[in-house]
Amino acid sequence: MMEISVTFLLTGCLIQGVFCGFSISLPEKVEALQGSCVFIPCTFDIGQSFEKDLTDDSKRIWYKDGNPFSTTHSVVFDSSSPDIASLKGEIFGTPTEKNCTTRFDNVHQSDNGSYFFRVEGSGRLKYSYTEPKEKVEIVVIDSPPKPTVNLFKDQQKVTEVTGVTEVKEGSSVNLRCSTKIFCSSRPANLTWTSSPEHLLNESVTQQQRQEQTKLISDLIFTVTHRHHLANFTCTVTHQLQEQITKQETRTLRVQYAPKNTSAHVSASGFVLEGRSVTLSCRSDANPPVLNYTWYRDTEEPLKPVQSGQNLTISNTDPTHSGRYVCTAQNEHGAQNASVMLDVQCEYQEALLIYSQSLLYQTSDFRLYTYTHI
Numbered sequence: 298m299m300e301i302s303v304t305f306l307l308t309g310c311l312i313q314g315v316f317c318g319f320s321i322s323l324p325e326k327v328e329a330l331q332g333s334c335v336f337i338p339c340t341f342d343i344g345q346s347f348e349k350d351l352t353d354d355s356k357r358i359w360y361k362d363g364n365p366f367s368t369t370h371s372v373v374f375d376s377s378s379p380d381i382a383s384l385k386g387e388i389f390g391t392p393t394e395k396n397c398t399t400r401f402d403n404v405h406q407s408d409n410g411s412y413f414f415r416v417e418g419s420g421r422l423k424y425s426y427t428e429p430k431e432k433v434e435i436v437v438i439d440s441p442p443k444p445t446v447n448l449f450k451d452q453q454k455v456t457e458v459t460g461v462t463e464v465k466e467g468s469s470v471n472l473r474c475s476t477k478i479f480c481s482s483r484p485a486n487l488t489w490t491s492s493p494e495h496l497l498n499e500s501v502t503q504q505q506r507q508e509q510t511k512l513i514s515d516l517i518f519t520v521t522h523r524h525h526l527a528n529f530t531c532t533v534t535h536q537l538q539e540q541i542t543k544q545e546t547r548t549l550r551v552q553y554a555p556k557n558t559s560a561h562v563s564a565s566g567f568v569l570e571g572r573s574v575t576l577s578c579r580s581d582a583n584p585p586v587l588n589y590t591w592y593r594d595t596e597e598p599l600k601p602v603q604s605g606q607n608l609t610i611s612n613t614d615p616t617h618s619g620r621y622v623c624t625a626q627n628e629h630g631a632q633n634a635s636v637m638l639d640v641q642c643e644y645q646e647a648l649l650i651y652s653q654s655l656l657y658q659t660s661d662f663r664l665y666t667y668t669h670i
């Protein structure tokens with residue numbers, strides 16, 4: 298009989314009109330962790346003509362849906378005899394407050410299912426809230442899910458491509474960990490760790506807050522190249538009958554302009570005239586250096602002499618001596634490094650050996666070595 302009323306949902310009334318005003322507000326679904334309690338926020342209302350039948354002695358009953366093809370619903374909780382109910386727990390407040398908020402304790406896998414509420418007052422007030430939207434589904438899970446970690450930049454979630462989160466150096470970001478919390482006498486907590494370890498020390502702000510059934514922890518910091526390929530792990534600790542921890546890790550990929558640019562000469566000390574020499578430039582950048590450019594500081598104005606990471610001069614002469622600047626560049630910026638090249642004449646080397654063997658004074662020796670510069 299009552300099932301037929303589904304068609305009249307629009308008006309919220311049954312065809313006879315007498316049930317007008319009956320409504321209940323509860324979540325469609327609540328998740329419960331095996332062995333823990335579950336909290337169902339709930340308020341209900343009854344038809345005006347039944348108000349006088351609702352007293353603080355009224356019974357409040359929870360039923361569990363049976364097989365949908367049968368009418369066997371079982372009473373799982375009855376406020377008038379809470380001790381004999383199959384589920385232990387509590388309905389908060391008094392019936393006249395029309396608050397049916399309920400806590401069920403020690404929920405098990407067998408309690409997984411759909412539940413509905415019934416109120417039985419004096420007189421004709423006997424009503425079950427059995428419309429599909431009036432039922433609550435208790436979904437029992439055996440272990441808590443992992444927390445989720447997301448990166449936000451300018452309040453926007455940064456979408457990750459295959460588990461990797463790419464962000465630019467200098468951006469101010471918010472790494473957010475959130476986890477569902479379950480009904481428990483002791484609160485859950487979130488902790489952050491990083492690898493390498495020290496990253497959480499420096500200028501990182503941590504904030505933790507609770508939003509309904511979610512616990513959220515924010516890490517707010519400015520991204521530097523030191524965060525490149527660092528792992529940030531959020532661990533949630535649920536204090537249930539035993540302590541259960543779950544964690545999630547996010548790897549940050551940072552895009553940065555060239556860093557640690559350095560230039561080197563293939564020979565140590567000086568290069569003999571006529572020999573070949575290679576100047577090489579190295580730099581760390583992400584994405585990698587797009588182009589290296591070499592300059593000489595004796596040329597005015599400075600103009601590129603050669604592009605490429607390595608600059609080879611195959612037939613050196615003393616005019617090649619001087620300072621060389623290498624510019625490493627990627628889409629995020631450029632950085633310079635310089636190196637001195639010293640090309641010396643063959644006879645100078647002979648002189649050098651000679652001078653060393655004769656213990657010539659340094660000042661005299663200079664006269665010869667620098668004649669070509």
Ligand SMILES: *[C@@H]1O[C@H](CO)[C@@H](O)[C@H](O)[C@H]1NC(C)=O
Binds near residue numbers: 340389390396398
């Ligand atoms: C119903 O009772 C619960 C538990 O006492 C309370 O948290 C909630 O605010 C009440 N709801 C309303 C609408 O009064």
Ligand SMILES: *[C@@H]1O[C@H](CO)[C@@H](O)[C@H](O)[C@H]1NC(C)=O
Binds near residue numbers: 410411435437
């Ligand atoms: C729990 O109940 C829902 C329906 O209420 C069902 O979809 C789900 O499969 C059940 N889960 C288990 C583990 O029985």
Ligand SMILES: *[C@@H]1O[C@H](CO)[C@@H](O)[C@H](O)[C@H]1NC(C)=O
Binds near residue numbers: 486487488534
């Ligand atoms: C969170 O739990 C860990 C592990 O039990 C504990 O060391 C830490 O002090 C807790 N933090 C807070 C804020 O409760």
Ligand SMILES: *[C@@H]1O[C@H](CO)[C@@H](O)[C@H](O)[C@H]1NC(C)=O
Binds near residue numbers: 493526527528548
């Ligand atoms: C981050 O995690 C990945 C995957 O587990 C691992 O290969 C990598 O070595 C970690 N990086 C650091 C800096 O610990």
Ligand SMILES: *[C@@H]1O[C@H](CO)[C@@H](O)[C@H](O)[C@H]1NC(C)=O
Binds near residue numbers: 498
């Ligand atoms: C960072 O924290 C670790 C332990 O948490 C501590 O040993 C270390 O000295 C700290 N480093 C800095 C730079 O504060």
Ligand SMILES: *[C@@H]1O[C@H](CO)[C@@H](O)[C@H](O)[C@H]1NC(C)=O
Binds near residue numbers: 522556557581
């Ligand atoms: C640059 O070199 C220093 C010292 O070796 C190192 O600490 C730093 O991480 C390097 N930076 C980059 C971007 O590789």
Ligand SMILES: *[C@@H]1O[C@H](CO)[C@@H](O)[C@H](O)[C@H]1NC(C)=O
Binds near residue numbers: 590626
């Ligand atoms: C490096 O390459 C980019 C793109 O090809 C170009 O715009 C830029 O001028 C080059 N830089 C130098 C220093 O040649």
Ligand SMILES: *[C@@H]1O[C@H](CO)[C@@H](O)[C@H](O)[C@H]1NC(C)=O
Binds near residue numbers: 577605606607
């Ligand atoms: C430049 O030289 C270095 C070492 O001398 C070498 O590892 C690198 O591959 C060379 N780069 C190019 C572009 O040839």
Ligand SMILES: *[C@@H]1O[C@H](CO)[C@@H](O)[C@H](O)[C@H]1NC(C)=O
Binds near residue numbers: 599631
């Ligand atoms: C690098 O050196 C070149 C040539 O000396 C100069 O034009 C450029 O401004 C320098 N760039 C940086 C980033 O210092």
